Amino acid sequence: xxxxxxxxxxxxxxxxxxxxxxxxxxxxxxxxxxxxxxxxxxxxxxxxxxxxxxxxxxxxxxxxxxxxxxxxxxxxxxxxxxxxxxxxxxxxxxxxxxxxxxxxxxxxxxxxxxxxxxxxxxxxxxxxxxxxxxxxxxxxxxxxxxxxxxxxxxxxxxxxxxxxxxxxxxxxxxxxxxxxxxxxxxxxxxxxxxxxxxxxxxxxxxxxxxxxxxxxxxxxxxxxxxxxxxxxxxxxxxxxxxxxxxxxxxxxxxxxxxxxxxxxxxxxxxxxxxxxxxxxxxxxxxxxxxxxxxxxxxxxxxxxxxxxxxxxxxxxxxxxxxxxxxxxxxxxxxxxxxxxxxxxxxxxxxxxxxxxxxxxxxxxxxxxxxxxxxxxxxxxxxxxxxxxxxxxxxxxxxxxxxxxx
Amino acid sequence: xxxxxxxxxxxxxxxxxxxxxxxxxxxxxxxxxxxxxxxxxxxxxxxxxxxxxxxxxxxxxxxxxxxxxxxxxxxxxxxxxxxxxxxxxx
Ligand SMILES: Cc1cc2nc3c(=O)[nH]c(=O)nc-3n(C[C@H](O)[C@H](O)[C@H](O)COP(=O)(O)OP(=O)(O)OC[C@H]3O[C@@H](n4cnc5c(N)ncnc54)[C@H](O)[C@@H]3O)c2cc1C
Ligand code: FES
Numbered sequence: 001x002x003x004x005x006x007x008x009x010x011x012x013x014x015x016x017x018x019x020x021x022x023x024x025x026x027x028x029x030x031x032x033x034x035x036x037x038x039x040x041x042x043x044x045x046x047x048x049x050x051x052x053x054x055x056x057x058x059x060x061x062x063x064x065x066x067x068x069x070x071x072x073x074x075x076x077x078x079x080x081x082x083x084x085x086x087x088x089x090x091x092x093x094x095x096x097x098x099x100x101x102x103x104x105x106x107x108x109x110x111x112x113x114x115x116x117x118x119x120x121x122x123x124x125x126x127x128x129x130x131x132x133x134x135x136x137x138x139x140x141x142x143x144x145x146x147x148x149x150x151x152x153x154x155x156x157x158x159x160x161x162x163x164x165x166x167x168x169x170x171x172x173x174x175x176x177x178x179x180x181x182x183x184x185x186x187x188x189x190x191x192x193x194x195x196x197x198x199x200x201x202x203x204x205x206x207x208x209x210x211x212x213x214x215x216x217x218x219x220x221x222x223x224x225x226x227x228x229x230x231x232x233x234x235x236x237x238x239x240x241x242x243x244x245x246x247x248x249x250x251x252x253x254x255x256x257x258x259x260x261x262x263x264x265x266x267x268x269x270x271x272x273x274x275x276x277x278x279x280x281x282x283x284x285x286x287x288x289x290x291x292x293x294x295x296x297x298x299x300x301x302x303x304x305x306x307x308x309x310x311x312x313x314x315x316x317x318x319x320x321x322x323x324x325x326x327x328x329x330x331x332x333x334x335x336x337x338x339x340x341x342x343x344x345x346x347x348x349x350x351x352x353x354x355x356x357x358x359x360x361x362x363x364x365x366x367x368x369x370x371x372x373x374x375x376x377x378x379x380x381x382x383x384x385x386x387x388x389x390x391x392x393x394x395x396x397x398x399x400x401x402x403x404x405x
Numbered sequence: 406x407x408x409x410x411x412x413x414x415x416x417x418x419x420x421x422x423x424x425x426x427x428x429x430x431x432x433x434x435x436x437x438x439x440x441x442x443x444x445x446x447x448x449x450x451x452x453x454x455x456x457x458x459x460x461x462x463x464x465x466x467x468x469x470x471x472x473x474x475x476x477x478x479x480x481x482x483x484x485x486x487x488x489x490x491x492x493x494x495x
Contacts, residue, residue, distance in 0.1 A: 032483065078483040079482075079483070080480060080481030080482055080483040080484075080485050081480035081481050081482065092480075092481070094483075094485060094486070094489050095489070110452065112456050113453055113454065113456060113457055115411055115412075115413050115421065115457050116411070117410070117411045118411075119411070119412075120412050120415055283456075286456070290478045290482040291482065293474060293477075293478040294478050294479070294480050294482065298472065299472060299473075299474055300471055300472055301470075301471040301472070308474050
């Protein structure tokens with residue numbers, strides 16, 4: 001029996017484990033991957049202060065800290081089911097069944113697919129896969145690639161690919177259809193891109209953020225956006241073009257691009273081929289909350305947080321006894337915010353285990369999440385704060401309703 | 406390649422046209438669309454295609470339900486071998 005079990009060894013789960021252990025709890029961390037770090041592993045970039053953020057080193061540091069404090073780890077262990085039986089959470093993995101009264105879900109995020117004709121050809125991968133190949137395994141995904149889907153993550157990964165000596169021939173949109181939505185809309189994409197401005201030395205994006213504030217200006221921006229695109233870190237960004245097909249005999253040989261109007265419709269006769277030996281699909285991230293859904297958590301759809309998120313409090317509790325959430329399962333944000341949330345969850349679990357006088361520490365930790373968010377280098381949604389208050393409101397309403405009943 | 410031949414669910418090889426036709430014919434919910442076509446019921450458990458299947462199913466409905474996840478999650482959320490299910494390892 002453990003005082004707590006944590007599913008997910010990303011920044012949220014690792015930080016929670018460290019916090020629990022510091023408070024004298026006996027915790028175990030389960031992760032389906034073979035090493036600690038989660039999505040932190042793939043991150044490698046220069047921060048505004050000139051220091052490098054090296055996800056592999058950061059992961060090792062957190063992991064070592066946890067191990068030194070006596071935290072146990074089980075890697076290669078996927079959790080396939082959880083249920084609440086006789087006041088205990090029962091956790092089913094392939095080989096064993098574990099029990100605890102405090103369970104933290106820190107399962108992170110997953111990538112949304114964007115189906116494009118030809119996307120089943122070998123050489124097509126998600127942009128996250130290209131990031132892991134390049135930064136974790138140090139294997140080039142190819143020599144020259146096209147990224148379909150323009151968002152904060154794909155812009156950041158395009159830059160990382162380039163640093164690794166891989167040519168990015170174009171960053172472009174998918175063609176609009178029933179299976180794509182905002183990611184195929186030039187205007188929406190423009191809107192979200194303005195928020196990478198602080199990452200970009202490019203005058204275009206910097207200019208953009210000044211002039212594109214109003215909705216009207218954004219529409220004009222997409223309409224007047226130069227047909228041949230602009231360059232960010234020397235990578236052509238094409239908001240006026242969309243990929244209508246990925247072609248190749250046995251593997252990717254290139255993509256067919258066509259001009260689109262500001263509504264996202266294809267202008268006939270404008271098709272052209274671009275050679276490439278790999279293609280990345282970037283449909284954005286959504287919270288990976290399957291286990292919370294199975295457990296019976298109420299959910300709420302918050303676009304700003306990336307999709308359906310389990311209702312939770314600022315203390316990281318869910319509406320279910322002894323079940324907590326932290327990190328990207330609560331909304332898509334950067335690794336530092338995830339870690340800060342993990343710290344809060346760890347303290348809440350310690351308090352629930354009877355460790356006293358943690359109330360002030362928890363308040364401080366919640367404040368720290370907010371400050372970290374305000375200073376975040378990567379913001380996945382421009383209105384993240386708004387999303388956070390929405391879920392807080394839903395939580396309050398839920399609590400009031402429960403009290404009335 | 407035509408947009409219609411585009412595969413949406415790789416595990417079960419269900420195309421865009423299959424899904425669209427089924428949706429139009431039966432005017433079905435995300436769950437019914439899944440059961441009729443097997444999209445989302447393959448080895449990956451729908452991890453690759455679920456949001457696309459969902460989008461096709463919900464493109465008729467005007468307003469998304471904010472507090473109901475369209476396609477239900479069911480255990481096991483990861484593949485489990487028969488040997489493990491059958492309790493061969495004790
Ligand atoms: C492809 C991709 C690229 C990203 N790139 C960046 C970036 O460049 N910069 C940035 O700031 N943020 C990036 N992010 C956001 C990233 O999610 C956060 O930075 C951070 O890693 C979130 O931490 P977390 O602890 O919540 O989850 P994660 O780091 O995702 O960790 C979750 C862990 O849970 C495990 N897990 C999930 N389900 C199960 C299960 N059922 N059983 C067992 N284990 C399970 C996973 O194996 C994983 O190790 C990226 C996210 C993705 C998906
Ligand atoms: S892609 Fe549809 S179930 Fe795997």
